[in-house]
Amino acid sequence: VPVADRGLHYGDGLFETIAVVAGQPCLWDRHLSRLRLGCERLAIPVTDPAQLRREADTLCRGVERGVLKLLLTRGEGGRGYRPPLEPVPRRILSLHPWPDHPSTSWQQGVRIRWCDTPLGLNPRLAGIKHCNRLEQVMARAEWSDPGIAEGLMCDADGQVVEGTQSNLFLWRGGELLTPSLARCGVAGIGRGLLMELAGESAIRVREGAVSRDQVMAADGLLLSNALIGVWPVAALGEHNFDPAHYPRDLLARMMERIHLP
Amino acid sequence: VPVADRGLHYGDGLFETIAVVAGQPCLWDRHLSRLRLGCERLAIPVTDPAQLRREADTLCRGVERGVLKLLLTRGEGGRGYRPPLEPVPRRILSLHPWPDHPSTSWQQGVRIRWCDTPLGLNPRLAGIKHCNRLEQVMARAEWSDPGIAEGLMCDADGQVVEGTQSNLFLWRGGELLTPSLARCGVAGIGRGLLMELAGESAIRVREGAVSRDQVMAADGLLLSNALIGVWPVAALGEHNFDPAHYPRDLLARMMERIHLP
Numbered sequence: 001v002p003v004a005d006r007g008l009h010y011g012d013g014l015f016e017t018i019a020v021v022a023g024q025p026c027l028w029d030r031h032l033s034r035l036r037l038g039c040e041r042l043a044i045p046v047t048d049p050a051q052l053r054r055e056a057d058t059l060c061r062g063v064e065r066g067v068l069k070l071l072l073t074r075g076e077g078g079r080g081y082r083p084p085l086e087p088v089p090r091r092i093l094s095l096h097p098w099p100d101h102p103s104t105s106w107q108q109g110v111r112i113r114w115c116d117t118p119l120g121l122n123p124r125l126a127g128i129k130h131c132n133r134l135e136q137v138m139a140r141a142e143w144s145d146p147g148i149a150e151g152l153m154c155d156a157d158g159q160v161v162e163g164t165q166s167n168l169f170l171w172r173g174g175e176l177l178t179p180s181l182a183r184c185g186v187a188g189i190g191r192g193l194l195m196e197l198a199g200e201s202a203i204r205v206r207e208g209a210v211s212r213d214q215v216m217a218a219d220g221l222l223l224s225n226a227l228i229g230v231w232p233v234a235a236l237g238e239h240n241f242d243p244a245h246y247p248r249d250l251l252a253r254m255m256e257r258i259h260l261p
Numbered sequence: 262v263p264v265a266d267r268g269l270h271y272g273d274g275l276f277e278t279i280a281v282v283a284g285q286p287c288l289w290d291r292h293l294s295r296l297r298l299g300c301e302r303l304a305i306p307v308t309d310p311a312q313l314r315r316e317a318d319t320l321c322r323g324v325e326r327g328v329l330k331l332l333l334t335r336g337e338g339g340r341g342y343r344p345p346l347e348p349v350p351r352r353i354l355s356l357h358p359w360p361d362h363p364s365t366s367w368q369q370g371v372r373i374r375w376c377d378t379p380l381g382l383n384p385r386l387a388g389i390k391h392c393n394r395l396e397q398v399m400a401r402a403e404w405s406d407p408g409i410a411e412g413l414m415c416d417a418d419g420q421v422v423e424g425t426q427s428n429l430f431l432w433r434g435g436e437l438l439t440p441s442l443a444r445c446g447v448a449g450i451g452r453g454l455l456m457e458l459a460g461e462s463a464i465r466v467r468e469g470a471v472s473r474d475q476v477m478a479a480d481g482l483l484l485s486n487a488l489i490g491v492w493p494v495a496a497l498g499e500h501n502f503d504p505a506h507y508p509r510d511l512l513a514r515m516m517e518r519i520h521l522p
Contacts, residue, residue: 001262001263001264001266001269002262003262003353003355005262005269006398007269007270008262008266008268008269008274008332008334008353008392009268009276009332009392009394010272010392010393010394010395010397010398011271011272011392011393011394011395012394012395012398013269015270042395042398042399043402071269071270073269074398079360080360080401080426081394081397081398081400081401081425081426082398082401082402083398083401083402085405092264094264099340099341117385118382118383118384118385119383120381120382120383120386120417120445121379121381121382121417122379122380122381122396122417123379124378124379124396124399125381125395125396130395131269131270131271131272131395132271132272132393132394132395133270133271133272133273133342133393134271134272134273134303134386134391134392134393135383135385135386136271136342137267137271137273137303137335137342137343137344138303138385139342140341140342140343140344141304141343141344144346156381156382156383156417156444164342165341165342183417184381
Protein backbone atom coordinates (compact mmCIF):
# COMPACT_ATOMS: atom_id res chain seq x y z
CA VAL A 1 0.00 0.00 0.00
CA PRO A 2 1.46 3.40 -0.96
CA VAL A 3 2.69 5.40 2.00
CA ALA A 4 0.41 8.33 1.08
CA ASP A 5 -2.82 6.36 1.57
CA ARG A 6 -5.19 8.27 3.85
CA GLY A 7 -6.27 5.05 5.49
CA LEU A 8 -2.79 4.81 6.99
CA HIS A 9 -2.60 8.44 8.07
CA TYR A 10 -6.09 9.10 9.41
CA GLY A 11 -7.97 5.81 9.44
CA ASP A 12 -9.84 7.44 6.56
CA GLY A 13 -11.73 4.40 5.34
CA LEU A 14 -14.29 1.66 5.96
CA PHE A 15 -14.24 -2.11 6.24
CA GLU A 16 -16.40 -5.21 6.27
CA THR A 17 -15.52 -8.57 7.80
CA ILE A 18 -17.44 -11.22 5.92
CA ALA A 19 -17.91 -14.92 6.62
CA VAL A 20 -17.00 -17.18 3.70
CA VAL A 21 -18.73 -20.56 3.52
CA ALA A 22 -18.42 -23.02 0.63
CA GLY A 23 -16.76 -20.45 -1.60
CA GLN A 24 -19.45 -17.80 -1.04
CA PRO A 25 -19.29 -14.53 0.91
CA CYS A 26 -22.25 -14.70 3.35
CA LEU A 27 -24.80 -11.93 3.83
CA TRP A 28 -23.13 -10.04 0.98
CA ASP A 29 -25.98 -7.64 0.28
CA ARG A 30 -26.18 -6.59 3.92
CA HIS A 31 -22.43 -5.96 4.10
CA LEU A 32 -22.56 -3.96 0.87
CA SER A 33 -25.48 -1.85 2.15
CA ARG A 34 -23.56 -0.88 5.26
CA LEU A 35 -20.46 -0.14 3.19
CA ARG A 36 -22.52 2.11 0.93
CA LEU A 37 -24.00 3.93 3.93
CA GLY A 38 -20.47 4.46 5.25
CA CYS A 39 -19.33 5.80 1.88
CA GLU A 40 -22.20 8.27 1.85
CA ARG A 41 -21.49 9.40 5.39
CA LEU A 42 -17.77 9.92 4.74
CA ALA A 43 -18.25 11.16 1.16
CA ILE A 44 -16.11 8.37 -0.29
CA PRO A 45 -17.19 7.40 -3.85
CA VAL A 46 -19.06 4.09 -3.91
CA THR A 47 -17.28 1.26 -5.70
CA ASP A 48 -19.30 -0.63 -8.32
CA PRO A 49 -20.92 -3.48 -6.31
CA ALA A 50 -20.75 -5.89 -9.29
CA GLN A 51 -17.00 -5.37 -9.56
CA LEU A 52 -16.55 -5.91 -5.82
CA ARG A 53 -18.59 -9.09 -6.03
CA ARG A 54 -16.49 -10.43 -8.91
CA GLU A 55 -13.32 -9.75 -6.96
CA ALA A 56 -14.76 -11.33 -3.83
CA ASP A 57 -15.92 -14.41 -5.72
CA THR A 58 -12.51 -14.87 -7.30
CA LEU A 59 -10.82 -14.65 -3.90
CA CYS A 60 -13.32 -16.95 -2.17
CA ARG A 61 -13.37 -19.67 -4.84
CA GLY A 62 -12.73 -23.08 -3.30
CA VAL A 63 -12.61 -21.73 0.27
CA GLU A 64 -14.59 -24.08 2.51
CA ARG A 65 -14.67 -21.68 5.45
CA GLY A 66 -12.83 -18.43 5.95
CA VAL A 67 -13.07 -14.70 6.52
CA LEU A 68 -13.05 -12.09 3.77
CA LYS A 69 -11.95 -8.63 4.83
CA LEU A 70 -12.94 -5.82 2.54
CA LEU A 71 -11.07 -2.58 3.28
CA LEU A 72 -11.95 0.59 1.39
CA THR A 73 -9.89 3.72 1.97
CA ARG A 74 -10.31 7.21 0.51
CA GLY A 75 -7.04 6.61 -1.34
CA GLU A 76 -4.17 9.04 -1.58
CA GLY A 77 -3.82 12.76 -1.46
CA GLY A 78 -5.24 15.91 -0.07
CA ARG A 79 -3.32 18.50 1.92
CA GLY A 80 -3.47 17.43 5.54
CA TYR A 81 -6.92 16.46 6.80
CA ARG A 82 -8.69 18.00 3.84
CA PRO A 83 -9.90 15.20 1.57
CA PRO A 84 -9.19 15.46 -2.16
CA LEU A 85 -12.10 16.79 -4.20
CA GLU A 86 -12.08 13.71 -6.42
CA PRO A 87 -10.79 10.86 -4.32
CA VAL A 88 -9.82 7.57 -5.96
CA PRO A 89 -10.66 5.00 -3.28
CA ARG A 90 -8.40 2.03 -2.72
CA ARG A 91 -10.01 -1.34 -2.10
CA ILE A 92 -8.14 -4.17 -0.45
CA LEU A 93 -9.70 -7.63 -0.27
CA SER A 94 -7.93 -10.20 1.86
CA LEU A 95 -8.73 -13.73 2.98
CA HIS A 96 -8.11 -14.93 6.53
CA PRO A 97 -8.52 -18.22 8.40
CA TRP A 98 -11.76 -18.86 10.22
CA PRO A 99 -11.43 -17.77 13.89
CA ASP A 100 -10.86 -20.69 16.24
CA HIS A 101 -13.83 -20.09 18.54
CA PRO A 102 -15.08 -23.31 20.15
CA SER A 103 -18.00 -24.52 18.05
CA THR A 104 -19.96 -25.14 21.23
CA SER A 105 -19.95 -21.48 22.27
CA TRP A 106 -23.43 -20.82 20.96
CA GLN A 107 -24.84 -23.72 22.98
CA GLN A 108 -22.86 -23.48 26.21
CA GLY A 109 -22.47 -19.73 26.28
CA VAL A 110 -19.34 -17.63 26.77
CA ARG A 111 -17.70 -15.75 29.61
CA ILE A 112 -17.34 -12.02 29.13
CA ARG A 113 -16.23 -8.97 31.15
CA TRP A 114 -16.58 -5.20 31.35
CA CYS A 115 -14.05 -2.94 29.61
CA ASP A 116 -12.88 0.37 31.07
CA THR A 117 -12.12 2.06 27.74
CA PRO A 118 -15.10 4.26 26.88
CA LEU A 119 -16.62 4.81 23.45
CA GLY A 120 -16.60 8.43 22.31
CA LEU A 121 -19.93 9.94 21.32
CA ASN A 122 -20.24 11.13 17.74
CA PRO A 123 -23.51 10.71 15.83
CA ARG A 124 -21.72 11.40 12.52
CA LEU A 125 -19.57 8.30 12.94
CA ALA A 126 -22.12 6.11 14.74
CA GLY A 127 -23.40 2.95 13.08
CA ILE A 128 -20.88 2.74 10.23
CA LYS A 129 -17.82 0.48 10.25
CA HIS A 130 -15.07 3.04 9.74
CA CYS A 131 -11.36 2.53 10.36
CA ASN A 132 -11.02 4.74 13.47
CA ARG A 133 -10.87 1.80 15.87
CA LEU A 134 -8.39 2.77 18.57
CA GLU A 135 -11.14 2.53 21.18
CA GLN A 136 -11.75 -1.12 20.30
CA VAL A 137 -8.01 -1.80 20.14
CA MET A 138 -7.52 -0.35 23.63
CA ALA A 139 -10.54 -2.17 25.02
CA ARG A 140 -9.43 -5.49 23.53
CA ALA A 141 -5.98 -4.98 25.07
CA GLU A 142 -7.56 -4.89 28.56
CA TRP A 143 -7.55 -8.68 28.88
CA SER A 144 -5.48 -11.60 27.64
CA ASP A 145 -7.26 -14.54 29.35
CA PRO A 146 -8.35 -16.78 26.45
CA GLY A 147 -11.30 -17.90 28.59
CA ILE A 148 -12.87 -14.45 28.21
CA ALA A 149 -14.59 -14.27 24.84
CA GLU A 150 -15.61 -10.64 24.75
CA GLY A 151 -15.67 -7.34 26.67
CA LEU A 152 -18.60 -4.92 26.98
CA MET A 153 -18.02 -1.23 26.33
CA CYS A 154 -19.90 1.80 27.67
CA ASP A 155 -20.03 5.24 26.12
CA ALA A 156 -18.58 8.38 27.67
CA ASP A 157 -21.86 8.88 29.55
CA GLY A 158 -21.75 5.39 31.05
CA GLN A 159 -24.47 3.83 28.91
CA VAL A 160 -23.80 0.29 27.67
CA VAL A 161 -23.27 0.14 23.89
CA GLU A 162 -21.71 -3.08 22.57
CA GLY A 163 -18.88 -5.57 22.76
CA THR A 164 -15.48 -4.82 21.23
CA GLN A 165 -16.45 -6.86 18.16
CA SER A 166 -20.09 -7.78 18.69
CA ASN A 167 -23.47 -6.25 19.45
CA LEU A 168 -25.35 -6.83 22.67
CA PHE A 169 -28.93 -7.96 23.29
CA LEU A 170 -30.62 -8.16 26.68
CA TRP A 171 -33.19 -10.92 27.05
CA ARG A 172 -35.86 -10.17 29.63
CA GLY A 173 -39.47 -11.16 30.04
CA GLY A 174 -39.51 -12.82 26.63
CA GLU A 175 -38.34 -9.68 24.84
CA LEU A 176 -35.04 -8.40 23.47
CA LEU A 177 -33.53 -4.98 24.17
CA THR A 178 -30.45 -3.77 22.30
CA PRO A 179 -28.56 -0.50 22.83
CA SER A 180 -29.39 2.36 20.47
CA LEU A 181 -26.50 3.13 18.12
CA ALA A 182 -27.52 6.72 17.40
CA ARG A 183 -24.51 8.25 19.17
CA CYS A 184 -21.81 5.58 18.90
CA GLY A 185 -21.22 1.93 18.11
CA VAL A 186 -21.30 -0.23 15.00
CA ALA A 187 -24.57 -1.44 13.48
CA GLY A 188 -23.50 -5.06 13.09
CA ILE A 189 -24.70 -7.26 10.25
CA GLY A 190 -25.38 -10.01 12.81
CA ARG A 191 -27.39 -7.52 14.87
CA GLY A 192 -29.64 -6.64 11.95
CA LEU A 193 -30.17 -10.28 11.10
CA LEU A 194 -30.95 -11.29 14.68
CA MET A 195 -33.49 -8.47 14.94
CA GLU A 196 -35.16 -9.70 11.76
CA LEU A 197 -35.25 -13.32 12.88
CA ALA A 198 -36.66 -12.28 16.25
CA GLY A 199 -39.40 -10.40 14.45
CA GLU A 200 -40.23 -13.48 12.38
CA SER A 201 -40.47 -15.43 15.65
CA ALA A 202 -42.82 -12.80 17.11
CA ILE A 203 -40.21 -11.84 19.69
CA ARG A 204 -40.37 -8.13 20.34
CA VAL A 205 -37.07 -6.23 19.95
CA ARG A 206 -36.62 -2.72 21.28
CA GLU A 207 -33.69 -0.33 20.75
CA GLY A 208 -32.93 2.17 23.48
CA ALA A 209 -30.64 3.39 26.21
CA VAL A 210 -29.21 0.52 28.27
CA SER A 211 -27.66 0.95 31.71
CA ARG A 212 -25.23 -1.38 33.45
CA ASP A 213 -27.97 -2.09 35.99
CA GLN A 214 -30.30 -3.23 33.22
CA VAL A 215 -27.59 -5.53 31.89
CA MET A 216 -27.11 -7.14 35.30
CA ALA A 217 -30.88 -7.50 35.78
CA ALA A 218 -31.47 -9.25 32.45
CA ASP A 219 -32.59 -12.88 32.28
CA GLY A 220 -29.78 -13.37 29.81
CA LEU A 221 -27.44 -11.66 27.37
CA LEU A 222 -26.76 -12.39 23.71
CA LEU A 223 -23.84 -11.26 21.55
CA SER A 224 -24.06 -11.15 17.78
CA ASN A 225 -21.72 -10.66 14.86
CA ALA A 226 -21.46 -11.80 11.28
CA LEU A 227 -18.80 -14.43 12.01
CA ILE A 228 -20.01 -15.92 15.29
CA GLY A 229 -23.71 -15.62 14.64
CA VAL A 230 -25.00 -15.41 18.19
CA TRP A 231 -23.46 -16.33 21.52
CA PRO A 232 -25.42 -16.54 24.74
CA VAL A 233 -23.51 -15.21 27.73
CA ALA A 234 -22.89 -17.73 30.51
CA ALA A 235 -21.12 -15.28 32.81
CA LEU A 236 -20.38 -11.56 32.91
CA GLY A 237 -17.56 -11.11 35.42
CA GLU A 238 -18.72 -12.90 38.57
CA HIS A 239 -22.36 -12.87 37.57
CA ASN A 240 -23.78 -16.06 36.04
CA PHE A 241 -26.74 -16.22 33.71
CA ASP A 242 -28.87 -19.35 33.52
CA PRO A 243 -28.66 -20.79 29.98
CA ALA A 244 -32.05 -22.39 30.48
CA HIS A 245 -33.66 -19.00 30.05
CA TYR A 246 -32.47 -18.31 26.53
CA PRO A 247 -34.74 -18.40 23.46
CA ARG A 248 -33.20 -21.60 22.05
CA ASP A 249 -35.24 -21.63 18.85
CA LEU A 250 -34.10 -18.13 17.92
CA LEU A 251 -30.46 -18.98 18.57
CA ALA A 252 -30.68 -22.12 16.47
CA ARG A 253 -32.30 -20.25 13.59
CA MET A 254 -29.63 -17.56 13.75
CA MET A 255 -26.81 -20.12 13.66
CA GLU A 256 -28.43 -21.93 10.78
CA ARG A 257 -28.93 -18.71 8.84
CA ILE A 258 -25.46 -17.31 9.44
CA HIS A 259 -23.66 -20.39 8.20
CA LEU A 260 -25.43 -20.55 4.88
CA PRO A 261 -24.33 -18.39 1.97
CA VAL B 262 3.58 -0.25 3.49
CA PRO B 263 2.51 -3.89 3.98
CA VAL B 264 -1.20 -4.43 3.73
CA ALA B 265 -1.34 -5.96 7.23
CA ASP B 266 -0.18 -2.77 8.98
CA ARG B 267 -2.56 -1.89 11.82
CA GLY B 268 -2.25 1.78 10.99
CA LEU B 269 -4.12 1.08 7.78
CA HIS B 270 -6.80 -1.11 9.36
CA TYR B 271 -7.56 0.71 12.61
CA GLY B 272 -5.67 4.01 12.57
CA ASP B 273 -3.58 2.26 15.21
CA GLY B 274 -0.71 4.73 15.38
CA LEU B 275 0.53 8.22 16.17
CA PHE B 276 2.05 11.07 14.20
CA GLU B 277 3.91 14.35 14.50
CA THR B 278 3.97 17.15 11.93
CA ILE B 279 7.23 19.02 12.38
CA ALA B 280 8.44 22.29 10.87
CA VAL B 281 11.83 22.02 9.16
CA VAL B 282 13.91 25.20 8.95
CA ALA B 283 17.48 25.38 7.66
CA GLY B 284 17.88 21.61 7.70
CA GLN B 285 16.69 21.22 11.30
CA PRO B 286 13.44 19.76 12.68
CA CYS B 287 12.04 22.49 14.95
CA LEU B 288 10.83 21.91 18.52
CA TRP B 289 12.06 18.32 18.23
CA ASP B 290 12.11 17.56 21.96
CA ARG B 291 8.52 18.72 22.39
CA HIS B 292 7.34 16.62 19.47
CA LEU B 293 9.20 13.60 20.83
CA SER B 294 7.70 14.07 24.31
CA ARG B 295 4.18 14.04 22.91
CA LEU B 296 4.99 11.02 20.78
CA ARG B 297 6.30 9.20 23.86
CA LEU B 298 3.15 10.09 25.82
CA GLY B 299 1.08 8.72 22.95
CA CYS B 300 3.12 5.52 22.89
CA GLU B 301 2.56 5.05 26.62
CA ARG B 302 -1.16 5.70 26.30
CA LEU B 303 -1.58 3.24 23.41
CA ALA B 304 1.00 0.75 24.72
CA ILE B 305 3.13 1.05 21.59
CA PRO B 306 6.85 0.45 22.29
CA VAL B 307 8.84 3.70 22.23
CA THR B 308 11.34 4.02 19.38
CA ASP B 309 14.88 5.01 20.36
CA PRO B 310 14.84 8.85 20.18
CA ALA B 311 18.47 9.02 19.04
CA GLN B 312 17.71 6.75 16.09
CA LEU B 313 14.65 8.83 15.16
CA ARG B 314 16.74 11.98 15.33
CA ARG B 315 19.41 10.52 13.06
CA GLU B 316 16.79 9.52 10.52
CA ALA B 317 15.12 12.93 10.74
CA ASP B 318 18.42 14.76 10.31
CA THR B 319 19.30 12.69 7.26
CA LEU B 320 15.96 13.47 5.67
CA CYS B 321 16.03 17.19 6.52
CA ARG B 322 19.62 17.83 5.39
CA GLY B 323 19.75 20.77 3.02
CA VAL B 324 16.04 21.55 3.34
CA GLU B 325 15.61 25.31 3.72
CA ARG B 326 11.97 25.09 4.76
CA GLY B 327 9.65 22.11 4.77
CA VAL B 328 7.45 19.80 6.82
CA LEU B 329 8.60 16.52 8.33
CA LYS B 330 5.84 14.03 9.04
CA LEU B 331 6.68 11.28 11.48
CA LEU B 332 4.18 8.44 11.46
CA LEU B 333 4.49 5.61 13.96
CA THR B 334 2.12 2.64 13.71
CA ARG B 335 1.83 -0.41 15.93
CA GLY B 336 3.05 -2.44 12.94
CA GLU B 337 1.54 -5.66 11.71
CA GLY B 338 -0.36 -8.47 13.27
CA GLY B 339 -2.74 -9.41 15.99
CA ARG B 340 -6.05 -11.18 15.51
CA GLY B 341 -8.64 -8.48 14.84
CA TYR B 342 -8.58 -5.54 17.22
CA ARG B 343 -6.42 -7.31 19.73
CA PRO B 344 -2.91 -5.86 19.54
CA PRO B 345 0.04 -8.28 19.31
CA LEU B 346 1.75 -8.91 22.63
CA GLU B 347 5.10 -7.79 21.25
CA PRO B 348 4.37 -5.26 18.54
CA VAL B 349 7.13 -4.17 16.16
CA PRO B 350 6.20 -0.56 15.41
CA ARG B 351 6.66 0.82 11.92
CA ARG B 352 8.02 4.35 11.54
CA ILE B 353 7.55 6.34 8.39
CA LEU B 354 9.31 9.67 7.98
CA SER B 355 8.33 11.79 5.00
CA LEU B 356 9.18 15.28 3.84
CA HIS B 357 6.56 17.66 2.44
CA PRO B 358 6.57 21.17 1.00
CA TRP B 359 5.96 24.08 3.33
CA PRO B 360 2.23 24.98 3.31
CA ASP B 361 1.46 28.01 1.17
CA HIS B 362 -0.22 30.13 3.85
CA PRO B 363 0.15 33.86 3.21
CA SER B 364 3.13 35.06 5.26
CA THR B 365 1.08 38.02 6.42
CA SER B 366 -1.53 35.88 8.17
CA TRP B 367 -0.03 36.39 11.60
CA GLN B 368 -0.13 40.16 11.21
CA GLN B 369 -3.40 40.69 9.38
CA GLY B 370 -5.30 37.83 10.91
CA VAL B 371 -7.33 35.07 9.26
CA ARG B 372 -10.97 34.37 8.58
CA ILE B 373 -12.38 31.24 10.20
CA ARG B 374 -15.75 29.52 10.63
CA TRP B 375 -17.62 27.06 12.81
CA CYS B 376 -17.69 23.36 11.90
CA ASP B 377 -20.73 21.15 12.45
CA THR B 378 -18.82 17.89 12.91
CA PRO B 379 -18.51 17.25 16.65
CA LEU B 380 -15.51 15.83 18.46
CA GLY B 381 -16.25 12.62 20.36
CA LEU B 382 -15.43 12.60 24.07
CA ASN B 383 -12.84 10.10 25.19
CA PRO B 384 -10.34 10.95 27.94
CA ARG B 385 -8.18 7.95 26.98
CA LEU B 386 -7.52 9.39 23.54
CA ALA B 387 -7.53 13.09 24.49
CA GLY B 388 -4.36 15.13 24.13
CA ILE B 389 -2.32 12.68 22.06
CA LYS B 390 -1.89 12.90 18.29
CA HIS B 391 -3.20 9.50 17.26
CA CYS B 392 -4.25 8.45 13.78
CA ASN B 393 -8.02 8.26 14.37
CA ARG B 394 -8.73 11.52 12.58
CA LEU B 395 -12.01 11.01 10.74
CA GLU B 396 -13.59 13.80 12.79
CA GLN B 397 -11.00 16.28 11.53
CA VAL B 398 -11.29 14.94 7.98
CA MET B 399 -15.07 15.41 8.03
CA ALA B 400 -14.80 18.85 9.61
CA ARG B 401 -12.21 20.00 7.08
CA ALA B 402 -14.46 18.78 4.28
CA GLU B 403 -17.18 21.20 5.41
CA TRP B 404 -15.69 24.13 3.47
CA SER B 405 -13.67 24.65 0.31
CA ASP B 406 -13.42 28.48 0.22
CA PRO B 407 -9.65 29.15 0.27
CA GLY B 408 -10.38 32.42 2.07
CA ILE B 409 -11.35 30.46 5.18
CA ALA B 410 -8.17 29.43 7.00
CA GLU B 411 -9.60 27.21 9.72
CA GLY B 412 -12.78 25.83 11.30
CA LEU B 413 -13.59 25.60 15.00
CA MET B 414 -14.89 22.33 16.41
CA CYS B 415 -17.07 21.68 19.46
CA ASP B 416 -17.32 18.47 21.44
CA ALA B 417 -20.41 16.28 21.64
CA ASP B 418 -21.61 18.42 24.59
CA GLY B 419 -21.30 21.66 22.61
CA GLN B 420 -18.17 22.98 24.33
CA VAL B 421 -15.60 24.61 22.06
CA VAL B 422 -12.37 22.57 21.80
CA GLU B 423 -10.04 23.50 18.94
CA GLY B 424 -9.61 24.07 15.22
CA THR B 425 -9.32 21.18 12.80
CA GLN B 426 -5.52 21.56 12.85
CA SER B 427 -4.82 24.20 15.46
CA ASN B 428 -5.52 25.05 19.09
CA LEU B 429 -7.64 27.98 20.17
CA PHE B 430 -6.94 30.78 22.64
CA LEU B 431 -9.42 33.44 23.74
CA TRP B 432 -7.93 36.82 24.55
CA ARG B 433 -9.98 38.84 27.02
CA GLY B 434 -9.14 41.46 29.59
CA GLY B 435 -5.42 40.95 29.07
CA GLU B 436 -5.60 37.21 29.77
CA LEU B 437 -5.67 34.05 27.66
CA LEU B 438 -8.16 31.22 28.03
CA THR B 439 -7.74 27.96 26.13
CA PRO B 440 -10.11 24.97 26.12
CA SER B 441 -9.25 22.10 28.43
CA LEU B 442 -8.17 19.00 26.52
CA ALA B 443 -9.02 16.50 29.25
CA ARG B 444 -11.86 14.88 27.29
CA CYS B 445 -10.93 15.42 23.65
CA GLY B 446 -8.64 17.40 21.38
CA VAL B 447 -4.95 17.42 20.58
CA ALA B 448 -2.41 19.08 22.89
CA GLY B 449 -0.59 21.00 20.17
CA ILE B 450 3.12 21.73 20.30
CA GLY B 451 2.35 25.33 19.32
CA ARG B 452 -0.19 25.50 22.15
CA GLY B 453 2.36 24.45 24.75
CA LEU B 454 4.90 26.91 23.42
CA LEU B 455 2.45 29.81 23.32
CA MET B 456 1.41 29.10 26.92
CA GLU B 457 5.05 29.16 27.97
CA LEU B 458 5.81 32.40 26.14
CA ALA B 459 2.70 34.00 27.62
CA GLY B 460 3.90 33.00 31.07
CA GLU B 461 7.30 34.60 30.39
CA SER B 462 5.45 37.76 29.37
CA ALA B 463 3.44 37.70 32.61
CA ILE B 464 0.24 37.07 30.66
CA ARG B 465 -2.03 34.78 32.62
CA VAL B 466 -3.24 31.64 30.76
CA ARG B 467 -6.13 29.56 32.03
CA GLU B 468 -7.37 26.18 30.76
CA GLY B 469 -11.04 25.40 31.17
CA ALA B 470 -14.42 24.82 29.61
CA VAL B 471 -15.14 27.27 26.78
CA SER B 472 -18.61 27.97 25.40
CA ARG B 473 -19.50 29.41 22.02
CA ASP B 474 -20.81 32.49 23.82
CA GLN B 475 -17.43 33.01 25.46
CA VAL B 476 -15.74 32.75 22.08
CA MET B 477 -18.01 35.40 20.60
CA ALA B 478 -17.51 37.66 23.62
CA ALA B 479 -13.70 37.52 23.50
CA ASP B 480 -11.64 40.62 22.66
CA GLY B 481 -9.82 38.41 20.17
CA LEU B 482 -9.00 34.83 19.19
CA LEU B 483 -5.66 33.20 18.51
CA LEU B 484 -4.91 29.93 16.72
CA SER B 485 -1.68 28.04 17.25
CA ASN B 486 0.13 25.14 15.69
CA ALA B 487 3.70 24.04 15.16
CA LEU B 488 3.77 25.07 11.51
CA ILE B 489 1.90 28.36 11.54
CA GLY B 490 3.04 29.54 14.93
CA VAL B 491 0.15 31.78 15.86
CA TRP B 492 -2.58 33.40 13.84
CA PRO B 493 -4.86 36.11 15.19
CA VAL B 494 -8.45 35.74 14.00
CA ALA B 495 -9.78 38.69 12.00
CA ALA B 496 -13.25 37.23 11.54
CA LEU B 497 -15.25 34.24 12.77
CA GLY B 498 -18.16 33.86 10.37
CA GLU B 499 -19.84 37.28 10.23
CA HIS B 500 -18.25 38.47 13.46
CA ASN B 501 -15.15 40.68 13.19
CA PHE B 502 -12.48 41.02 15.83
CA ASP B 503 -10.43 44.20 16.11
CA PRO B 504 -6.73 43.39 15.45
CA ALA B 505 -5.75 46.38 17.55
CA HIS B 506 -6.64 44.43 20.68
CA TYR B 507 -4.17 41.60 20.25
CA PRO B 508 -1.01 41.18 22.35
CA ARG B 509 1.36 42.06 19.52
CA ASP B 510 4.53 41.43 21.49
CA LEU B 511 3.48 37.89 22.36
CA LEU B 512 2.59 37.13 18.74
CA ALA B 513 5.92 38.46 17.50
CA ARG B 514 7.84 36.40 20.06
CA MET B 515 5.92 33.28 19.10
CA MET B 516 6.62 33.76 15.39
CA GLU B 517 10.27 34.39 16.09
CA ARG B 518 10.52 31.31 18.26
CA ILE B 519 8.66 28.97 15.95
CA HIS B 520 10.80 29.74 12.94
CA LEU B 521 14.10 28.99 14.61
CA PRO B 522 15.38 25.46 14.93
